[in-house]
Amino acid sequence: MSDAQKRILYVDDDAALGRLVQRRLARHGFAVVHAGDAAAGLEALAGDAFDVVILDHDLGTSTGLDLLPRIREQAPSLPVIYVTASTELAIAVEALKAGAFDYVVKTVGEDFDTLLLSAITQAVEKGILLRLKEKAEREVAEARDHALVLLAEVNHRVSNSLALVSSLIRMQAAASKDPETKAALVTTQARIAAVGDLHRNLYTSDDVRSVDLGAYLTSVLDAVRLSVADTGSAATVSFTPAAVLCRTDKAVSVGMIVTELVTNALKYAYPDGAGEVRVTLAAEPDGIVLTVADDGVGWRGAGPARGSGLGSRIIASMAKTLDSQVDYLDVPAGTCARLQVPAAVLERR
Known part of the structure; x- marks a missing residue:
């Protein structure tokens, strides 16, 4: 993990627990922003950059499973750690299927802190890798698009050059008095035009x-x-x-x-x-x-x-x-x- 302070968005309707998590994670060098409900979480996500989201299952009037798809839509590469007080495996499986990076069962004591800290560390590393991957994919796409533009320009120039050559040969054929020479030039012009037409089709093709x-x-x-x-x-x-x-x-x-x-x-x-x-x-x-x-x-x-x-x-x-x-x-x-x-x-x- 880099030396830069990592920012965490913690979405939980329990304000007391939110302050407790803030203090505990601050000791490990994390800056935690607490959001008390789904709307506050989305508002914070839209206005700031975070490295990880910790999302509690019970949000009072809704659940984390309701909010998770909206977080994924708003920030597709942002890792989400799902926290639930329930030991039911079905909730954790549902969260992972919806796009959560990991889940932690909420308990009282040091075990919860240790598991949460471990999940955060792995999520941060995954977030870094995802951002590097997205950057590399953008660079590859930009390089490909640039190459396609250059190739289209090359085909355009080749087509124009061959069209010019074809026109010159046609003019020479028209000026020729010898039937055999005229016929040979006409055939040559048609051959050159066949290649030129291909390049014209290429620079107008997707x-x-x-x-x-x-x-x-x-x-x-x-x-x-x-x-x-x-x-x-x-x-x-x-x-x-x-x-x-x-x-x-x-x-x-x-x-x-x-x-x-x-x-x-x-x-x-x-x-x-x-x-x-x-x-x-x-x-x-x-x-x-x-x-x-x-x-x-x-x-x-x-x-x-x-x-x-x-x-x-x-x-x-x-x-x-x-x-x-x-x-x-x-x-x-x-x-x-x-x-x-x-x-x-x-x-x-």
Whole structure:
């Protein structure tokens, strides 16, 4: 126990006993404030700081059990020692259940003083530990909140930087006269936008550890539509989302796969005119199923693979991080790519 004088609030309707307890505890270095009833006890508690409350069971018009919940509500970390003249164990058990730190049976003689002093000493030590624990928890919470603010700011800045890069690439694509160069720049812009959209979702989210996959893919597909619009493609994209929470690193893998599949479909599925690319995200008990389908010329009908093959390598690499792969289904017309990801993978660090 520290050298600072400890303050005790003693709540008992017996004024004579209150003065006696004050004198006895003063000899041990305690400052005791006596309250004669529940109202006086609460008033004293509201106006001053105490290290321990000694609460008598019999308060005349009420009992300590009536007052104890109000003390706990007003000062949750303040230890309360319950004093009762009754030897009935049920009263002591009720007091402990209501939040009392300890109880002492009121008797005449030195035994009561010894037991009360021992209970006070332990209660003071517990109060010190509780206050230290609360202080540490506040500091941890403040540090966590500060870190979350910094992380949100980082995601905000990264999102803005990637949006700027994406805009510059889009401008370069618009200025390019070579069709292959334009197509490569458009695809690159969509890839960068997929990562930027993730960071934008993170800094607007309450929990940076996960994102709503459906909302994230909605923003990814909006960016894909914008990038492909400059190429003159008349194909459209529809999306059927599902509310699925997904870890951020897994979400970006799904977003990159969707970007590659949809961009490829928009460029090659409908060479002779308009058409639709359908994206569906479905939540199942054991994970998610993502499909990208079109009614175009089809995988076999499209002829040899076009471009550098980088998109295929990105799809394979991203699918590997999801412990999955992209399968191409046998459909009557067009192309249908499907990605199945187990729920455990979406939640795994």
